[in-house]
Amino acid sequence: MVETAIELVDVNKWFGDFHVLKDINLKVGAGEKVVICGPSGSGKSTVVRCINKLEAHQSGTIHLYGAELTNDPRSVASIQGEIGMVFQQFNLFPHLSVLDNLTLGPMKARDLTRSEAEERARHYLTRVRIPDQAAKMPKQLSGGQQQRVAIARSLCMEPKALLFDEPTSALDPEMISEVLDVMEELAQDGMTMIVVTHEMGFARKVADQMVFMDEGEIVEHGTPEDFFGDPKTARCQKFLSQILQH
Amino acid sequence: MKKFFVPLMLLVLLSGCSASGNWGWYVIDPRTNGGWTNIKFLISGMGSTILISVIAATISIVLGLIVALPGQSGNRWLRLINRIYVEFVRSIPLLPMLFWVFYGLPIVFKSMGFNIPIDPFWGAIITLAISDSAFTAEIYRSGIQSIARGQSEAAQTIGLNYYQTMRYVILPQAVRRILPPLANQFIYIVKMSAFASVIGMQELTRRANELVVTEYRPLEIYSLLIVEYLVLVLIISAGVRWLERKMGADERV
Numbered sequence: 001m002v003e004t005a006i007e008l009v010d011v012n013k014w015f016g017d018f019h020v021l022k023d024i025n026l027k028v029g030a031g032e033k034v035v036i037c038g039p040s041g042s043g044k045s046t047v048v049r050c051i052n053k054l055e056a057h058q059s060g061t062i063h064l065y066g067a068e069l070t071n072d073p074r075s076v077a078s079i080q081g082e083i084g085m086v087f088q089q090f091n092l093f094p095h096l097s098v099l100d101n102l103t104l105g106p107m108k109a110r111d112l113t114r115s116e117a118e119e120r121a122r123h124y125l126t127r128v129r130i131p132d133q134a135a136k137m138p139k140q141l142s143g144g145q146q147q148r149v150a151i152a153r154s155l156c157m158e159p160k161a162l163l164f165d166e167p168t169s170a171l172d173p174e175m176i177s178e179v180l181d182v183m184e185e186l187a188q189d190g191m192t193m194i195v196v197t198h199e200m201g202f203a204r205k206v207a208d209q210m211v212f213m214d215e216g217e218i219v220e221h222g223t224p225e226d227f228f229g230d231p232k233t234a235r236c237q238k239f240l241s242q243i244l245q246h
Numbered sequence: 247m248k249k250f251f252v253p254l255m256l257l258v259l260l261s262g263c264s265a266s267g268n269w270g271w272y273v274i275d276p277r278t279n280g281g282w283t284n285i286k287f288l289i290s291g292m293g294s295t296i297l298i299s300v301i302a303a304t305i306s307i308v309l310g311l312i313v314a315l316p317g318q319s320g321n322r323w324l325r326l327i328n329r330i331y332v333e334f335v336r337s338i339p340l341l342p343m344l345f346w347v348f349y350g351l352p353i354v355f356k357s358m359g360f361n362i363p364i365d366p367f368w369g370a371i372i373t374l375a376i377s378d379s380a381f382t383a384e385i386y387r388s389g390i391q392s393i394a395r396g397q398s399e400a401a402q403t404i405g406l407n408y409y410q411t412m413r414y415v416i417l418p419q420a421v422r423r424i425l426p427p428l429a430n431q432f433i434y435i436v437k438m439s440a441f442a443s444v445i446g447m448q449e450l451t452r453r454a455n456e457l458v459v460t461e462y463r464p465l466e467i468y469s470l471l472i473v474e475y476l477v478l479v480l481i482i483s484a485g486v487r488w489l490e491r492k493m494g495a496d497e498r499v
């Protein structure tokens with residue numbers, strides 16, 4: 001039996017009157033990879049943002065390794081850094097060098113010394129295949145390199161799970177694969193991952209579970225084989241045919 | 247505007263020197279002994295004006311940050327305190343606040359058992375600093391808000407708390423957007439420091455008032471007073487422009 005890493009039970013969220021998430025249920029085992037897809041505005045980002053408490057949910061429960069995540073500031077504080085997040089827009093700190101981007105969290109939130117933090121930073125920069133860019137400023141790097149720095153920055157916190165919100169959507173096409181390759185390697189190393197993406201090739205290769213969302217609901221949920229081979233709902237079929245066209 | 251004003255003033259001054267009946271430029275004519283003494287008397291207020299302004303601005307920069315930070319927090323009560331302070335302070339005219347601080351505050355202190363006299367120097371500084379802090383707080387606010395939300399979210403996901411996020415991520419980036427308007431705000435303080443004259447502070451305006459009383463030459467003396475402020479403000483403006491260029495240059499690296 002695999003340990004449960006993340007579990008959402010009947011999670012609901014509203015933005016004012018707008019019901020963004022409707023009874024979301026999701027169970028992610030340790031080391032499992034979940035890919036979430038769905039049309040724009042369906043609530044994919046909101047799901048991952050609720051999991052790492054960038055957004056508050058209004059009902060239902062979210063557990064991380066058995067511990068409930070409430071919207072209480074102490075609960076929020078306790079998981080900061082435990083769940084990594086990779087953003088569509090990278091969100092690197094532009095005023096800090098690549099190395100300082102990576103060492104900030106470990107030094108300030110984990111009390112590592114500078115040399116410990118730098119050693120760890122160089123280790124993860126090597127893992128994302130840019131060992132020689134440590135001294136550069138983020139804007140001197142290409143988009144693909146910046147996103148890999150962002151992944152390394154998350155890894156430096158040695159998180160229990162890593163969330164990705166459309167990590168390749170802001171990249172030029174020729175840079176998408178270098179980021180996906182790094183993510184695939186992470187997946188092979190057993191990282192627990194929830195990935196919002198429309199890269200279906202990546203999904204086929206790494207996903208243990210596929211989730212299709214529309215209008216705040218999980219409409220379809222299953223193994224990649226079932227999902228791609230035999231989508232049940234018309235909405236999902238339509239979405240897949242549109243996305244697989246190009 | 248400023249470009250035209252300087253030659254205009256010089257013209258007025260020069261035409262006055264040419265001995266036509268109603269002008270009395272002799273009161274500030276550097277070629278005569280009396281005129282030179284008067285000029286030195288007027289300019290001697292410059293030190294106080296600058297000192298008051300610099301100290302008040304320094305306090306205001308710190309106070310403004312202390313006021314601005316709660317306004318950025320997730321706690322709505324802290325945000326409310328920030329709003330109340332800013333709206334309240336911003337709506338009090340400077341002169342009544344100056345009177346309240348200078349004449350009223352010592353009474354408040356006394357009723358609490360402290361015997362703290364407030365002299366014109368500190369009365370002026372406290373008033374200017376408080377009045378200005380509402381504006382510096384708003385400058386900080388817009389500077390902080392100009393940093394994209396993604397930055398604080400990224401900081402949060404690598405485990406930084408609110409203070410650390412401000413200290414290491416937001417403020418270092420906001421500084422270059424905040425500095426030029428803060429420096430501009432210094433001009434406001436310099437001009438408002440003229441009000442300190444009414445509580446007896448010996449600064450530029452007070453000196454001019456005193457000389458007018460003895461010399462009966464308001465036009466000439468107040469003209470020189472305006473020129474004094476003009477020179478001060480032009481120097482500061484040049485400094486602000488230099489700062490803006492420097493900040494802008496950094497941006498392009």
Ligand SMILES: Nc1ncnc2c1ncn2[C@@H]1O[C@H](COP(=O)(O)OP(=O)(O)OP(=O)(O)O)[C@@H](O)[C@H]1O
Nearest residue numbers: 015016018020038039040041042043044045046047
């Ligand atoms: N802070 C907010 N306030 C109000 N409404 C919001 C807010 N954030 C998101 N929404 C709305 O919630 C809905 C779901 O947003 P979300 O970003 O989760 O969608 P998404 O599936 O990630 O879409 P996309 O593919 O465009 O990123 C959208 O209709 C969006 O407009």
Ligand SMILES: [Mg+2]
Nearest residue numbers: 044045046165
């Ligand atoms: Mg999204």
